[in-house]
Amino acid sequence: MSDTMVTSNRSRRKKQLRNLGYWVVVALIILPFLFPLIWMLLSSLKVQADITRVPPVWSFTPTTQHYRAVFAEHDFAHYIFNSGVIALGSTAFSLLLGLPAAYSIARFQQTKFSLGILVARIAPGITFLIPWFMLFSRLRMVDTYTSMILAHMLVGLPFIVWVMTPFFEGIPVELEQAAMIDGASQAGAFFRVLLPLTGPGVITSSILAFVFSWNNFMFGVVLTGARTKTLPVAVFNFMAYSEINWGGLMAAAVIITAPVIVIALIAQKYIIQGLTAGAVKE
Amino acid sequence: MKRLLTALMVITILVAMSFSVLAAEQPFKGTTLRIVLSNHPWTDAIRPLLSEFEEATGIRLQVESLFEDQLSQKLLVEFASGTSTIDVFMQRPLQEAKQFQENGWYTDLRPFAEADQDIDLDDFFPSALLAETVEGVLTGIPIVTEQEIIYYRKDLFEQAGISVPTTMEEFEAAAAHFHDPENSFFGFVSRGQRAAAVTQFSSFLYSFGGNFDVDGVATLNTPESIEAFTYYGDMLRNYGPPGVLNMSWPQALAIFAQGNAAMYTDASVFYSNMLDPEQSDVGELVGFAQFPAGRAGSRPYSVVSWGISMAQTSKNKEAAWEFIKWATGKEITLAAQAGQVPSARTSAWENPEGVKSFPAQLVEVIMASSEGSMPYDRPNVIGVGEARDVVGTVIVTAIEGGDVAAAANKANRDYQAILDREK
Structure with missing residues (x-):
């Protein structure tokens, strides 16, 4: 009885891990493609001085002026x-x-x-x-x-x-x-x-x-x-x-x-x- | 009876005269001019004034405005096809005049200017007119000028008790003093990108006594030129920000404008970006200084960055001249300069109205920079793009700390080949 529970737990964890791995890979592949788009969207909501700032600003008050x-x-x-x-x-x-x-x-x-x-x-x-x-x-x-x-x-x-x-x-x-x-x-x-x-x-x-x-x-x-x-x-x-x-x-x-x-x-x-x-x- | 007749005659003549005056008021009624301009503060400054010109002359203006690269592309295609309907266009004499003149795309403006004293050519900086003259042909009328200057942080120099550098030695010492890379603060920033850096490097080249070429002979590997390459490369490698090899003006300017550099050398036109609080954190703290002196003195470039020209294929040359004369006239030039566009007219610089929108220190620097300056900031050849790449290679080698002499020798051979080809 306890044996079967352990195996089912293990297999579930295995499945979860596999799922996690899947999504990590998906994110790794998608991110480089999406990054320019995200950057574009963020920049369009920043004021000019913030856009070129190094290191980049991640939290800012969005503006619709542009x-x-x-x-x-x-x-x-x-x-x-x-x-x-x-x-x-x-x-x-x-x-x-x-x-x-x-x-x-x-x-x-x-x-x-x-x-x-x-x-x-x-x-x-x-x-x-x-x-x-x-x-x-x-x-x-x-x-x-x-x-x-x-x-x-x-x-x-x-x-x-x-x-x-x-x-x-x-x-x-x-x-x-x-x-x-x-x-x-x-x-x-x-x-x-x-x-x-x-x-x-x-x-x-x-x-x-x-x-x-x-x-x-x-x-x-x-x-x-x-x-x-x-x-x-x-x-x-x-x-x-x-x-x-x-x-x-x-x-x-x-x-x-x-x-x-x-x-x-x-x-x-x-x-x-x-x-x-x-x-x-x- | 006789008196009546005379009176009638007088009236008739008066009426006729008033008609001719009316006709003269709109002498070009029914003419349409196609005008192609660049996206530039000058264009923004004259745009609201165009309707005045249309009312006074009866000429209808069809204005297009494009980014500079697109403008070049459009002009090339239209002129090459031989069926262009462009009458008047903006152009960069240093980048395009030789090629366009070689292809016969300009109308020589000298005969127009000589027949029409209103333009007053003597009011323009002589070097500016020279920049627009190719093989004796006046290819355009200069509208925008720029010089290379030092932008520096007034506050930091004051705090440190260091005076603004006037020589290359002082310039390097100041950069070394302020350089603090651990806190992301850099002593000096300028362009390091291969072709883009060439124009801002040119003033260093001249000030060290070098040049791109002399009488058709390439001089990129003379001791003076090599010294200039080495100095510029060392400055950026030792006191510049990381990634400088990828920097043209937008990146370099951003570093200075965000308060991360003590000194920046570039064209005077960028001062308005520095002062704009939307684009810059350093606004009031920016000082302007004349380019530092090397072995040959302070020899920054002072160039005509834009001029306005008449197309060879224009079918309305009289009307086109009327527009050019108006757009480059003293009144409009003054108005444009009030809109922060540095002109090539002495009268605009001498008029208090004309310098109102410039910081007083900048006006002094611009005036001082015009003396002893060089009229070009890049190799003066038809294949400008190619030549800039050749010169830029040496700059890149110098920044990377490579063998500058070897790179200069190779560049000299390549550049000589370009010069020979165009003979």
């Missing part, structure tokens, strides 16, 4: 709107062109076509920058949403095509045929049968395309002006010659990062599904 300044003095609402329009626009148009393209690549084995799209994606973005600028400035389209949406589609579109092609390949052609027997056209079968089945893929690829556009800095520097300046470009408003407003910079960084983190948390299930689906085919 967040207020970000919206009141720096017009961040405007930049959020700009980034939103451009990210949503480029993602929507990439889906519009990319989904049918991926479908067609999957069904008709257009490997050369898909390779062509991939090449455009592999070339570093900066190579497109000067030609684009020449083109857009001749067309008087610099500092318009259209030019930025087109520019961001360069990355978003190939991404969607490449993520979606294996999805469409993974769906048995019989399903489509069945739909067509029931009277659907090819397009009807695509929209009514295929798209709903590839939902996770569509969500994954559009989230990643959206996040790319939201974060992209290089295209924005050159192709935007006062009217369409995007968030990553606007963050640099806090850096000036001989003066860096760390607090404002951190508050702006928190504001930019927050939606991306929220989206990622909500959609992480889909993203994992989306990236692994199609990896194994029957």
Whole structure:
């Protein structure tokens, strides 16, 4: 009797220890990744003199002055709107062109076509920058949403095509045929049968395309002006010659990062599904 | 009848004149200028005044303002494409003028300035205009100047009864006296990061009698230059904070501003950060002193850090000149200087209004530093970035306590190669 109690106690303690070890390892792995984010959040709530203090201050009275300044003095609402329009626009148009393209690549084995799209994606973005600028400035389209949406589609579109092609390949052609027997056209079968089945893929690829556009800095520097300046470009408003407003910079960084983190948390299930689906085919 | 006719004629002429006066009041009505500026206190100072200019001239201004690195990137892409619509832009003559001029991206402002005496070029520091002149072309009008000075802790020097150092020997002695690393207090702090340190090292180089190059020959390994490298490296290694190799101005300034160092050498523009209680714990305790004298005397740099220029591709050059003349004119310069932007105009420095926002001690130091100063703070070549890396390597070796002579010899060869390439 007492023997069994000892063993069960021991095994419980063993289990607890193992659990503890698990969480220690998890913390060790996560901390380096989270630390910059925590630092950013803390700094955005400190006054300037405390931010650069060595050794760092851990207890302080939080201030919201930086967040207020970000919206009141720096017009961040405007930049959020700009980034939103451009990210949503480029993602929507990439889906519009990319989904049918991926479908067609999957069904008709257009490997050369898909390779062509991939090449455009592999070339570093900066190579497109000067030609684009020449083109857009001749067309008087610099500092318009259209030019930025087109520019961001360069990355978003190939991404969607490449993520979606294996999805469409993974769906048995019989399903489509069945739909067509029931009277659907090819397009009807695509929209009514295929798209709903590839939902996770569509969500994954559009989230990643959206996040790319939201974060992209290089295209924005050159192709935007006062009217369409995007968030990553606007963050640099806090850096000036001989003066860096760390607090404002951190508050702006928190504001930019927050939606991306929220989206990622909500959609992480889909993203994992989306990236692994199609990896194994029957 | 005759009288009536004369009267009518007089009236007609008067009316016509008044119309032409009205027209002259807004001579550029309908013109739009695209102006690209840097995030800088100067930009903040003139921004609220822009509408006055628009009303007076009828020119509409489209102003963008960017961080300096982005500004460079944007200017490069736009000008290289040849389809830029920029009319007026801010630029750093020491960093960009040679390259931009080589590419033909500037409109020479000299003909404009000579035809229009309102600008009064003679009012500018001659060295400042020289800094903007590349191969005889006036590439821009200087708007911001800076000198290297010593920031020191008035309170500590007074307590210790030590006078403010005027020579390199006194400078080192003072650093040694205050250095107390066990209590995280350091005798001296300055930039130690490879390329960033080069500009603040340059005044040491000149004061020891060295230079980057003389008549196209690299002089990084002369005995004078090696002495300067060694001195700067020793100072930071012996009396500087740990981690100085990673310090550019934001880190170095923070150490001094938080009251952890006795002396700091850097550009005069940082004084406003020091005095701002939000950014600094030492505000009232900061003293300003002229750069210490070495073998060749006190020879700090005194440079034009920013100027304003007209793009070659501008389609509205007359209007662009009107803006440049206004923005660099005596009145606006005075207003900008009242907003803590040190200008290149003598008239602004002589006007009590113009120096009101500067501590009196700083004005004295700035004036004194302008004499015997050097007009550049970095290698004067097109490949500035590359040359700064080369010079910075020797600084790093000196701080680490390595073989300075060997590093200087190697750097000298590399720098000579850059000079030869650009001949």
